[in-house]
Amino acid sequence: MDLSSFLPYRIAVLSESVSQCIAQVYRERFGLSRDEWRVLAALADAGKVKTSTVIASTTLEKMQVSRAVSRLEGDGLLERIPDPEDGRGWLLRLRPAGRALHGKVVPMVQAREQFLLDALAPQEQQALHQALNKLQERAQQLSAQG
Template sequence: MAVKAQKMNADVSLVLEDFIPYRLSVLSNRISARIAELYQAEFDLSVTEWRIIAVLGHFHALSANEVAARTAMDKVTVSRTVARLLERKLLKRRIDPVDRRKSVLDLSASGARMHARVAPLALQLEARLLSGFNAREHETLEALFDKLEVGLESLP
């Protein structure tokens, strides 16, 4: 049986250009890199800095672990990025009144102003990225993303 499995695996070839996880990763990296250039030039922000600002601008008052979960960034990256944003006074940190072992992050007044400046550009960039889609294609893309999320839940 092991010989049959080995032979079967030898006959299977992975064509990266057709492998959906690879394609999504490369496309995401290319989009992020392009957007990063604009955020850096316009606002002196990295993509990771903007992601944290965007998440806190939407959800408010999150722990660093919650930020990591909502951005799908690793905790070390979040920690380093939060430190830079705190140093730039774009974030504020306070002790959670319910659990004094936990700190809570939120946008400072200047962070909120930064969010208000960057969000319209982010929406414009998204609109330009999707400008080749009609309304139905856009809806289909959203539905496909939802299906990929469900599919992700079925992975070990």
């Protein structure tokens, strides 16, 4: 098998390359790990949510989210508040400092994303998004089949 033409390998290599160039922004300028950035971004979009919601929306494992939450909480970027519907559970929400940090990072990572997308014509960008959606659906079907 030629890995250079094997779709899962190509997607993994591209994903790693894109993640690394985006991560340079939040890691080098703001000291955030990939997991911390994903949690921060998920909370900025969601408001206050359960940890399980963050896990589902970030594709991170429970322990990865737990560590990221602990660090972000320790840095004063998010807070845990008691879940009124579950006496044992917690809800997570960004503190003002977390929102401010998110607001600084987003334009920088979006600029990098746009630089990457500028390699494609608008029609190619649309086709890429459509193809990615279709492949994601198929991958989920295969996962469900076992």
